Amino acid sequence: MLDVKKIESDFESIKTSLGNRNFDTSLLTEILELNKQRKMLTTASETKKAEINKLSREIGELKKNKQDAASLMNQVASLKNEMEKEAKELDDVQLKQTNLLLNIPNLPDSSVPVGKTEEENVEEKRWGIPRSFDFTPVDHADIGEKLGMLDFEAGARITGARFVVYKAGIAKLERALINFMLDHQGSKGFMEMITPFIAHERSLIGTGNLPKFEDQLFKLNSEQPWYLIPTSEVTLTNIKREQIIEESEFPILYAAYSPCFRSEAGSSGKDVKGLIRLHQFNKVEMVSICSPSQSQEIHQKMISSSCEILEKLNLPYRALRLCTGDMGFASQNTIDLEVWVPSQNKYREIASISNCGEFQSRRANIRFRNKEGKLEFAHTLNGSGLAVGRTVVAILENYQQKDGSVQIPEVLWPYLGGMKEIRK
């Protein structure tokens, strides 16, 4: 959430910034207008309330002395009437303003390239050389199905399209990757966590998934407004919701494995085959909560940590700095990692690492006490480390053999009881 005071004082630059995100900036004008009303109504109703409070004290005095207070009470009654009307208007205005604010994305950092679409993302790094095959590489879904270890039909039978059943060797590979990734992140100082996989509305507002992106979430049919989490970024970040943190605890570094649930509304026809786009997938996620002065450095740390995972797995990848038009709602600066997918002959997203600045902590009210003893909003960051299903895609495809078997990256051998390849 943006600071209204900032919108007031830096109106033009914020307008440009959000324009670069393809955002309809007329909302900003509306917010300023509401803010004027808000201030007026606040002053008006508070003045009346002050008067009422004063009279009430006088009434108390009179009553104590057994004197007649009827005329004062009449005065209060009529003041109260007006005050309540104004207070109600104020509530309306405030609600409207908050709703608008909750729908405004974060401001891109000055280092973010300006651009309209993903075409204008900037490649910052390329690592590894895509393998040249002496046969035509098969896509991962076919590899998995031929091995009898990825069962999309069973997934559809149980639940529906975009669900899968992992079996035997590939199920083990998925589990091994989770463990490997958590161990790696742990070695970089990220505390391993297990969080709920269901979160309530306030948490999802905190991270920016609500109110704007409700159609991308699975909502439970429960008494409480509960949702399946789309990523454990939600739960990890909200661990500190409404909390005041001592600066000495910073930087907080968390890592968690969780399944992620996404409705994928609006993506019909995209990546219909295979593991790339499922309603449920596994991910290891990193989250950091830190002070503003630390956040850039932590961002870098998270990026290199995830890069190292790909390097240890010997998977070719590239890093992109997302342009203003392609960045996520809550982010002010995002690096995507894309892994090489031979069957598609291109790089596909496998991680997204974002610095959200104080955008989320304003929504979730995550604050810390700085050296002067004053309260300040913390910075939050999140990043994949990594998407596990897509890592399986990359391993199956990049390590496939002509006979349909798949070699296992050496770093995973200890996680698989010494198993070095997957074969039927």
Add this chain to the structure above:
RNA sequence: GGAGAUGUGUCAGAGCGGUCGAAUGAGCACGCUUGGAAAGCGUGUAAUGGUGAAAGCCAUUCGAGAGUUCGAAUCUCUCCAUCUCCGCCA
């Protein structure tokens, strides 16, 4: 799921419906004291919003929300969380 209890500031813990943003401890900060420290003494110790150049003033906040009342931490209702007992389970 059933029964009961509780929810106050950084923590512990008071609080007759009016002068309570809230006693008292502890903690913390500063000062005095001391060769230095401890003890002792003194002072200070919330957030958010409005207004103001500032000092300040005003409003709101005692788990959350609604209500009763001229006036609510204090009364009523709903919800949430925690604890104890019972039931049911992984």
